[in-house]
Amino acid sequence: MSMMSIRMATQRDRAAIRHVEEHAFGQSTEAGLVDALVNSADVVLELVAEEDGAVVGHILFSRLYVEKDGARTPAVALAPLAVEPSFHGTGIGGALVREAHLRLKTAGETLSVVLGDPEYYGRFGYTHARAAGFASDYQCDALQALAWGDAPESGELAYAGPFRTQLAA
Template identity: 80%
Template structure:
């Protein structure tokens, strides 16, 4: 019986991460986003899931800022979360989210934002109601937030520059 493990991503994982992203999404955009976020130093928490020594899952939280009046508050954006298609439904994605949340809270982060399926991310405490007060180019029902402490409920979400570059490509 094999054992899945989760650990921090390392530079030697870059190619395996790229393949997981491409397989999971069926395109290169998310892999390009990951490469750009890491290259620009915007990664806050990046984890991989391994099964029998192979990377089969990946999650990245990058730096995001909430501009609220004259204040700028650091936050994080979950994007992307990817699991090899052969491992969908095995709990790897959920394990990556839970472990990343522990690390983010331990590091003092207070709020995370995700653009994704409300039914999936709602299981981890994300809600659109928590994100509804934010001004964002991505504002819709799929924009959700999860707060672990004192964090703004309104303001403008300012994503890392890689989001504009990768998503425009």
């Protein structure tokens, strides 16, 4: 019987992470975003899920700021979350999100923002209602937030530079 494990991503995982991202999304955009975030040192937390020694899942949280009245409050952006398609439906994505949330809360993070399927991310406490007060180029029903403490409820979301350069390309 195989066992899935979750651990911090390392430099040795870069090719495997790219492989999972490209397979999960069917394109290289998200893999390019991951590379750019890692190279720009904007990563707050990056985890991989392994099954039988192979990387089959990946999650990355980058630094995000909420800007309001001249103040910048740090937060995190969940993007991307990817699971190798042959492992969809096995709980790996959920396990990555839950483990990441535990680590982020322990590290003192208070706010996480995601642009994704409301039904999926709603399982982890993300809601559009919590993100509705934020100004963002990504503002829509799929923009959701989750707060673990005293976090801003409004302001402008300032994503790491690679979101502008990689996703605009």
